[in-house]
Amino acid sequence: MSEQCRVKVVEANAGEHSFWTLAGKNVYQVLEMMGYDVAGSCAGKGNCGKCKVRVQGAVSDMEALEQEYLMSEEIRQGVRLACYSVVKGDITIYLDIMPTGHDAKSRVLKYNPNSTGHSGVDYKYIFIPGRLNDQAVPLYDRIQTALPEYILNLSPGNLNELNKVDRPGRPTLELYAVLFDRREIRLVEREPQGLYGLALDLGTTSLFAALLDLETGAVLAMASQTNMQRIYGEDIISRITYSQTGNEAAESLHTVLINNLNAMIDDMLKESGLSAHRIFKVSAVGNPVMLHFLLGLDVSGFGTTPFTGLFTGGFSTRAADLGLNVSNLAVMQILPQLGGFVGADTTACLLTLGNCLQSTFLLIDIGTNGEIVLGHKGQMWASSAAAGPAFEGGALSSGMRAGSGAIDHFYYQDGKIDFTTIGEGRSRGICGSGIIDLLSVLLATDCISPGGNLTSMSSRYFPVREGSRGQEIVIITAEESLTGTPVVLNQEDIRQVQLAKGAIRTAIDILLRQARLKPADLEHIYMAGAFGSYLDAENLIRIGLLPTIDSSKVKNIGNAAAQGAILALMSTDIINEASKLKNKVAYIELADQADFQDVFLNNLNF
Structure with missing residues (x-):
């Protein structure tokens, strides 16, 4: 039996946490299982060099291949690649050099609640005859008689609840019917308790959800999280490949996504004080592969030409059947895809x-x-x-996702190249927008040629040195950076962009x-x-x-x-x-x- 090892995780500005794991697992696996968003673009396969953490304690020795991904300054400070570091005993993991989340999706959402139409779910205020002592007309029949133009489809549980207020001798009952698609009544209740809906945007890297009032169109809460499917691959092709590796692989991708979404739903429900059983409608967009993962469909068709899935048009299904924490009555509507890998998210943009x-x-x-x-x-x-x-900070020496400590913009001013950093304090790396700005400024100042080669002019603005990936310019020295390692741009980074x-x-x-x-x-x-x-x-x-x-x-x-x-x-x-x-x-x-x-x-x- 594998030995149990104690793991202490020290987060920057967030205290310490301890838990147990088994010897033989690597640090990447340990952090992912505990819900930490580990940096990297290869899902722990050991070929991107981005999952850098500081580790102390009983871990495996550094391999030559791991050493190639690390700068000499990092090695001296005890930085390791999480996916190479195998746990052999008790360890302490310091996350002070890992990027933190950056909730960009919710901050750039533009939506006018007054621009909406009819959601397809609304209330109908109704009166039905009461239960008279001399007339034995069943409750269900009285409701159907009062609403002859609608399809009545009530659950046994709903009928039992209504029976509690259907007392003998009461002349009429005032009720509220929840009407779907203006023709089908699936729920009748004594008092209106609110009608709510959920909008989902399923990205490869991150997930977004919004909880709305279906009657007013108001956005009540929003949530954004990293797509935890990344533990099986940073990109869609990697996840497709993984889904074909065994009988449970595809199910794992579906389950991870549903758990991810349910965590977001729970957060929004806590924020708004609402209950999951009041969510009566769901809309979902995303690229075709993500939509197939959501529905639990086979994605093998996307692995080879002509790159087709099992559907491209609009698709409807009961949301609860997928495992989502919503009302059993809720229908999920997926927008049409446009073909290939262009999905419903692009259709949504066009709308x-x-x-x-x-x-x-x-x-x-x-x-x-x-x-x-x-x-x-x-x-x-x-x-x-x-x-x-590359545009999301992956595959770059000092690249990172947009978050606290990320350089997000470069500009030329007063004879020097300067930059801005997200959040307060020192910089730890460069995110996608910063990379584009930096290359543009370097081109404008003749520091790189049209072919992408660094020129001698670059030394006028930055220190230049020879690194493990070719010639590189030092944007921030080790002493000035948040992590104690320099922020650099090298020849290979330029090639990736x-x-x-x-x-x-x-x-x-x-x-x-x-x-x-x-x-x-x-x-x-x-x-x-x-x-x-x-x-x-x-x-x-x-x-x-x-x-x-x-x-x-x-x-x-x-x-x-x-x-x-x-x-x-x-x-x-x-x-x-x-x-x-x-x-x-x-x-x-x-x-x-x-x-x-x-x-x-x-x-x-x-």
Whole structure:
């Protein structure tokens, strides 16, 4: 039997926690099992070098491969990679160098409750005859007689509750019927207790949920959490691969997601003081693979060409059957997908554009998988691009997610390159928006060439040294950083960003060609998502992610996918509009284009 070991976790500014684990597990597994959001982009497979923690105590010795991912300063301070460090006895784990969460999705949500229509769930105030002593008419029959134009579908439990107030001799009963789709009554109650709904945006990296009042449209609570499926892979392809490894693998991905969502629901219910059984409707958006995981469907079709799942249109099911902590009467409505890896989240984004759908526009949602839609006079073309984790801070030496201590913006001022950091205190790394800004500033100051090579000019603004991944500039020295290790940008980091931006730009160029349009024809470019809301248009144009256009045409539209999910929750008309949108979109598979490789290689340069 494996030996039990005591683990003490010391969090920055949050105290200490102790628990037990078994010898033989690595630190990454221990932290994930305890619910900590461990950094990294390879799900603990040992090939990204991002899960850095300080560990003291009985752990395995450092391997040569692990040492390659660490700077000499980090090794001296006792920094280890969590996925390489095997527990052999009692240990202490210091999380002071790990990034903290950054609730960006909820902060960029834009939603006007007055813009909603009919949610499809409402109350009908009714009177039914009482139980007279000389007439033996059953309660159910009296309700049905009073509502001949509606379908009556009450549970036995609901009928028993109503029977308690149906006393003999009472002339009439005043009741409230919960009406679904304006035609079916599934619940009748003595007093109205509120009608609530749940909107879900399922991202590969993070999850968003909003709890709304279905009668007023008011947002009562919001929650955002890291998608804990990341323990099986940081990107969608890794999770698809894992789902095929055994009989329980696919079920694990579904279960982790449902538990994740239920934790968010519980948080919102506590905040609002409501009960789960009052949630009568759910809308959900996300990329196609995430939606399949939500429903517990086989995702093997996404692993090989032609990359198709089991459904693309709208889909409805009982939410409670999936394990969600909502009313047994609640129906989940999933919006239509657009094809390939372009899912219902992109459909939701389009729903927020309204009359702008008739203009010539680009809609871009940048993430691990970027979704791009080109519209021209009501006709649309869509595609997806595998950008990888670089724009989210992954695969970069000092990259991190947007959070406390992350450098989020760089700018040139008074002859020097300066930056801003999220939160108070010193910096610990650079998030995606900061990386884009930094490369733009370096290009403008001739510190890097159009081909992406660092030049001698970089030493004018930063110390330059030779690192394990090639030549690197030191943004913040070890002494000045929060973690005691320097924040750097090296040649390999630049290459990773070139690959990511090249993928997005290639999709844009190919869609423009499909529509026989030029960049100058574009009237608007909409940047969606939490990440897109923090990007500077001129910097995106300078590094070549966007074509050369007037930067005033670029507009950040916030978490439009979540906003679209809310609109669908609150209006049945919006759901119908989503189905119409799907029929107007042609999906373009980039890999099928004969010159894809040539266009991609050309777009690697800045």
